[in-house]
Amino acid sequence: MxxxxxxxxxxxxxxxxxxxxxxxxxxxxxxxxxxxxxxxxxxxxxxxxxxxxxxxxxxxxxxxxxxxxxxxxxxxxxxxxxxxxxxxxxxxxxxxxxxxxxxxxxxxxxxxxxxxxxxxxxxxxxxxxxxxxxxxxxxxSPNLSERSFYLNLKLPANRSRDTMLANLAGMGQLHVRDDGSDPSVLQVVVQTSAQEVDLLEVLAFVIPPEDIELHDVTDDVDNARGYGIFDKTPSEPAVSRAANGQEAWGLFQPVAAGNAGIAEEGDGFGLFAPVAGASPAGDGEGYGFFTPIEAPAADTPAGKSGDDGDGYGFFDPLPAAQGSLAPAPVAEPAVAAPAKPPADTPAEKKRPADKQNVEASTIRVSVEKVDQLLNLVGELVITQSMLAQTASTLDPVIFEQMMQGIGQFERNTRELQEAVMSIRMIPISFVFNRFPRVVRDVASRLNKQVELRLIGENTELDKGFIEKLSDPLTHLVRNSLDHGIESTEARVAKGKPATGTLTLSAYHQGGNIVIEVRDDGGGLSREKILSKARERGMAVSDSMPDQEVWQLIFEAGFSTAAQVTDVSGRGVGMDVVRRNIQEMGGRIDIESMSGVGTTMLIRLPLTLAILDGMSIAVGASTYIIPLTFIVESLQPKTEDVKSMATRGRVLSIRGEYLPLVALHEILNEPPHVERVEDGLVIVLEADGGRIALFVDDLLGQHQVVIKNLENNYRRVPMISGATIMGDGRVALILDVSALVRAHRNN
Amino acid sequence: MEAVAAMAAGQQLETGHETLVFALGQEEYGIDILKVQEIRGYDAVTTIANSPSFLKGVINLRGTIVPIVDMRIKFNLGNVEYNQFTVVIILNIAKRVVGMVVDAVSDVITLLPEQIKPAPEFGSALKTEYINGLGTIDSRMIIMVDIEKLMTSQEMELVDAVA
CATH class of the missing domain: 1.20.120.160 (HPT domain)
Structure with a gap:
């Protein structure tokens, strides 16, 4: 089957x-x-x-x-x-x-x-x-392949120490740790290239597993986990290894080490006299085992214990040691030992704790289901406002109970709406997470040193944005890496740190989400941009404010890069970036200071589904204009309206002539207001162009839920979508970009 | 149980088409009832600028923006009035929702295959290519319309032309 x-x-x-x-x-x-x-x-x-x-x-x-x-x-x-x-x-x-x-x-x-x-x-x-x-x-790093295991074996009666040792000798170098007084016990350190499992396998043939005690003691060195094993006699091999600096069998003199290896915050289990300055513990857990035998020297992990790590110190109680421990020959390697380990501090220490993946329990639901839920809730909100409107005409004294109910209803619907909206929200880390890779690749191709910092990765935004944001952000990041951050030599020459920093951050500001791409590079050059603009025949002046100069780089085909690289510089892109962001209902601004760096600020509305709009009246209809495109609105004076023989009328606003577009003419709608002076003019800016739009009246500012016209109908010229107003009627949203484009081409 | 229900449904499909009959001018038209989502009165619409005259505009149908076409204008049936008796048939075709204004909705009938005859070329307001056949029940003649084909046609200008 x-x-x-x-x-x-x-x-x-x-x-x-x-x-x-x-x-x-x-x-x-x-x-x-x-x-x-x-x-x-x-x-x-x-x-x-x-x-x-x-x-x-x-x-x-x-x-x-x-x-x-x-x-x-x-x-x-x-x-x-x-x-x-x-x-x-x-x-x-x-x-x-x-x-x-x-x-x-x-x-x-x-x-x-x-x-x-x-x-x-x-x-x-x-x-x-x-x-x-x-x-x-x-x-x-020899320690990586050659490992040391501490074995404590309980020998079965039928096995002699010697045969066991002979067996083990085949695995590697042996250092016997016990005195041989008890024939059934064998304590040995095996230095071998074999794995722990291999060792266990060999042993399993002769000794039941419960009688095998095995510790990997290699890590004493590279992981700073110290097993200092007391040697009854200052064992020769141990000393030599310590001297080699390969292994951390620091044989040192407790007093000397006391200065170097004092425990800082260690919760040490030590059966040692408080005087014993030679604590084996750094900030890890130290196990100090008192040894009954007085010895001049103690094997302690203090070499690395100054650091972190769990130190197992089998060391000598202080008073005894101190008394007799003058023997200097052992002290020397001990001093050498502490110096070594800090050099290879384990990587764990650098790893931030918050990197752990938080496992959240989730369910996968198709986006359509969520959108349907969102639609239904939108309907509920409209129904609610209709009810509230009707109720407001009633006598609040007689209908007190109902009024309360309606108030409750309003709160509940609003909470429900927020909750449903939040389903569509996902953290921006979904976009940000690709940038470590992008930065790594691009920086290495450009031979620059760049550090990427991500801030506010948990800022949530609409899923729709996540998909659309990825391309423009990648473009901005590449741009910053290529043109923003200088080469290492140039940075050093300027006295900046050799490694450039690129910061991506996201945060909420008012009703918007702001995404910043900040570099600490050379900044934009005003002169270069202006001269390039003149070259391309754009109308610019030296007195333009910085903001306007920076906006020039969003013009199509505008690149000031001296050299076209395969990363960027072809001048396609920044205009696309701006268009993409405007399509999402957002805007992009630049802040830049020569020699200090550049910041690109992308502002997006909280969700794709909601738009801040101004409702306007033309004739009998209501239309919505997205607020992001509106520069200002004003009541024009008769003398400001000039007509040009073939190209219609223009409106003079503070010395600037803008094409005057009558919305009722475009929409073939009989207007209530015929004369420009009696109506209102809204100055709109999109795609780098401006027009003055003549409308009958401004009605008010709303947050509207965007509905697609194409789902059931088709694309309509000059209209970008529709929305449902508080009274349940449909209002169309004007496509400002198309409107501006149409009149710039004329 | 389910099997029985499915069989019953299958039988019904085999034995006849349930058809919604509506009137436009003097003629009676029938459409597959499975394409009909609901029937409602005529509400205020939001007009769309520069659209054909028979496209009355769009309405808000429980959160969905639905275009409304007036078949009476499309077929030049003269005096077009909008009052409380004006009926809109909300159709669900090709994953889209469209509203259609007609003169009246009369009834739902079941037509057996043998009651449907092929349509000759004739002087209806509707082109033959959108007609599935002519149904006869008692003395009435019902023009069976392929409503999906009609509504998605270029003629109705309801869908974007395929590029």
Whole structure:
């Protein structure tokens, strides 16, 4: 019996996309020199899940690429290979290929198999570079491949110490830790290149697992988790290792270490005398075990304990040590030891705690369902306002109860509306999350050092914006990286930090969402922009305010970049950016200071579905003009209206002549007001042009819910949509951009 | 139970078409009742500038913007009045909602396949290509309209021309 798997495809696509996104974010966070094994594991798991699912659904191309990815990752996480930055590049590239393949399956299109083949080869090559890479790894950080395990074995009666030791000797170098007085116990430290599991496997043949006590003590060095194991006699091998600086068996003199390794905030479990300055604990948890034997020197982890980490210190109680511990030969390596570990502070310390993925329980619901809910609630609001209007004519004394009910109803509907609106809201991190990658790629291509800062990633905005925001933001970010932030040399020459900073932030301001793209680069050059504008025959003057000068860069075909790069500079784009943002009902402003940096401010309304509008009257009809396009409204004087022989009328406003457009002529609507002087004029600005629109009257300002006309009808020239007014009637929303365009072309 | 209900429905489909009959001028027209969402009175519409005269405008139907066409104007049936008896048939066709003003809605009838005859070329206001056939019941003749084809046609200008 065969099951039709295609019904699960959508789930597979969604999940795989999620895994890929996860993988990418982990890859970008990965510290090449000191990879966190947990993160490598997470990446491996993501790749593995994709491979498994792809195999199940028969997407062999996906499975093939993930297989290669997995092979290399597996060797990395087993620490057979050292991570290198080109591997991360290869992983990212593989992620891209997987995304393309996924998209291809989703859309039933095809993608280039050569690309997949290429990335497979790259991955294979990296994975099979095995030996040399491993050697290299060993040379750089021997601890990574050579590990030390502390074993405490309870020997079965039929096994002698010596045979056991002989067995273990085959695994690596042994350091016996007990005195041999009890023949059934063997304490030994094995320094070996084998894995913990291998060791356990060997032992499992002879000793029941419950009698095996095994600690990985390698991490003492690289993870600053110190097992200082007391040696009854200042053991020779331990000293030499400490001296080598490879392992942190710091044999030191407690008093000397006392100065260096004093616990700062450690909750140390120490069975040591309070005088013992040589606390093994840094800010981790230290376990100090008192040893009954007096010794001149103690093995303590104090070497690294100055840092963080859990220190297990088997050390000597102070008074005893202090008394007898003059022996200097051991003290020297001890002093050397503390200096070393801080150099390779583990990566965990740098990782901000808030990076943890918050698992929220969610349900997937189609957008249509939410929109339908939104529509219904919109209807409810209108019904409610109709009821309220009717009720307001009634006598509040007689209908007191009903009045109360209506008041309650109003509050409830408003809360319901807000709640439903919030369903469509998703955090802007959905857009922001792609930028670490964009910045990394672009900056490395431009050979610049750039640090990206994200602020306010949890700011929520309408889902519709999220999709439309991605392109314009990417463009602005690329622009800032290319033209904004200077080259490293130029920055240093100017006395700025060599690494440029690009900040993306989002926050609420009034009824708007503001998104900032800020760089600390060279800023915009007023002179360059003005001269470029003159070159292109634009009407500019030296006295223009900065704001207006900056707006010039949004004109089509305007680029002041001295050099066209493959990143930007072709002058297509900024005009598109502005148009995209205006289509969302938003606006973009620039703040810039020469030598200090540039900030692009995008202002968007809270949701796509709602628009701040001015309702105006023409004849018997009501129309809505989006507030973002309105510059001002005024009552014109007769002498300001001039007519031009062939091109209609113009209106002079403070020395500027604007085309005067009568809305009733465009709409073929008999107006109530014939003369311009009796009506009102609204100055509209869109796409860099201005017109003066003549209307009968202004009615008021509203927040309106935008409805699509095309759902059931078709596109109407000069109209961008419709809305439902408080009285239940439909009002049309004017398409200001089209209106302005139509009259600029004349 | 469900199987029985489905069979009953299937039988009904096989045995006859439920048809909504409405009047335009002197003629009676029938449309597939499954395309009809509801029937309501004529409300104030919001006119759309520069649209054909038979497009009265758009109304707010519980939050949806619905265009209203007046078939009487489309078919030049003379005196067009809007009063409390004016009827709008709200159609649900091709995933769109459209309102259609007619003179009157008379009844719902079930026409058996043998009661429907192919339509000859004749002088109706409607082109033959939108007519499925002529239904006869008692002495009445009902023009069966393919309402989906009609409403999505270029002639009605209700949908964007396919680019």
């Amino acid at each position: 065969s099951i039709d798997l295609s019904q699960f495809y959508q789930v597979f696509f969604d999940e795989t996309a999620e895994h890929l996104a996860n993988m990418e974010s982990f890859l970008l966070e990965l510290d090449v020199d000191n990879p966190d094994p947990e993160e490598l594991n997470a990446i491996f798991r993501a790749a593995h899940s994709i491979k498994g699912a792809a195999g199940t659904f028969g997407f062999t191309d996906l499975a093939e690429v993930t297989h290669e990815l997995e092979t290399l990752l597996d060797r990395l996480r087993k620490q057979e290979l050292a991570l290198r930055s080109e591997m991360i590049d290869a992983f990212l590239a593989a992620g891209d290929v997987l995304k393309e393949q996924l998209a291809a399956h989703r859309d039933d299109s095809s993608c280039d198999p050569a690309e997949a083949e290429h990335i497979c080869q790259v991955l294979r090559k990296l994975a099979h570079e095995g030996q040399p890479a491993a050697n290299q790894a060993q040379a750089v």
